[in-house]
Amino acid sequence: MEVTVGTAALALALLLLPVLYERSGSFRFFCKMGFYNGWILLLALVAIPLCALRGRDVENMKIIRGLMQHVKHLYGIRMAVRGAQHFPPRQPYVVVSNHQSSLDLLGMMEVLPDRCVPIAKRELLYMGAVGVACWLGGIIFIDRKRTHDAISVMAEAAHTMLSQDVRVWVFPEGTRNHSGSMLPFKRGAFHLAVQAQVPVVPIVISSYQHFYSKRERRFTAGQCVIQVLPPLPTRGLGPADVPALTERVRAAMLEAFEALSAELRPTAPPPAPQ
Ligand SMILES: CCCCC/C=C\C/C=C\CCCCCCCC(=O)SCCNC(=O)CCNC(=O)[C@H](O)C(C)(C)COP(=O)(O)OP(=O)(O)OC[C@H]1O[C@@H](n2cnc3c(N)ncnc32)[C@H](O)[C@@H]1OP(=O)(O)O
């Protein structure tokens, strides 16, 4: 009897889920984000054996990139890349981009150049299969609580970039930022570029506000533009030039971000005919 009541309750709950999904925006938001994380976890399980054939190697980022590229279609997110011609063709460089949410992975995988590895917080390494896949992809992990260690890791990265022809992707805001603007930039990425004497390539991912908002628990289909800006050379620059370089890059990115936000903001529907 108990089993029958339990089964009936479960069946009722399952029947109600689609209704809840249809009626509650919050429930829909949590389902979509849950599926996003779960799907990435599953993809990581697929990526691990494929990447393990090479061991820890930046070339594995091609496998991760390839496996991730369909995810935007599952969510109806249309992505357009502008300015891809700005990527320097055959040399190391430091990519810097704004960081709004974990959805940034989709934009990153849309434009990720070959032999380019992100710098990520160390906590990612402990996310089970995701951490293992990231490690196999050669992602560089930093401990944000230990500034001195993080700086050493980045100094080592400057050396690796030159000796192994590697590009590095940094989120200079240092954390996700849902504010609809950009946080002040930390200087690590710019020190890295100056130490390696390689260009900085700024990339702006347009605001998600019109289709995604964590605060409002809103996640619909939408459009996203990924704009690659002209690279800034660092040849001849030294540590004293880093603050000005940082501000120059941030100003250019903020200008592009605001222009994209204005362009993509949905216009009010035309008034209904009288
Ligand atoms: C299909 C399978 C899928 C499976 C896998 C799925 C997905 C995986 C795929 C891809 C994953 C990619 C994920 C990437 C996203 C992760 C994004 C993040 O984790 S963001 C968080 C981590 N990133 C950063 O923090 C980078 C930006 N931070 C910095 O650059 C910082 O400066 C810092 C180096 C971390 C240090 O930060 P801290 O707050 O501790 O100190 P300050 O910034 O105040 O700096 C202190 C002082 O030091 C100077 N400084 C900084 N860096 C350097 C340096 N390299 N060399 C010399 N000096 C340096 C800095 O200028 C300050 O001095 P001053 O105040 O005088 O200027």
Ligand SMILES: CCCCCCCC/C=C\CCCCCCCC(=O)OC[C@@H](O)COP(=O)(O)O
């Ligand atoms: C054994 C442990 C198992 C744990 C399983 C965890 C499963 C998680 C599954 C999928 C996670 C997919 C998202 C991974 C990439 C997220 C990248 C990201 O956006 O990192 C955030 C970081 O930039 C800034 O962090 P904070 O905003 O400072 O915080």
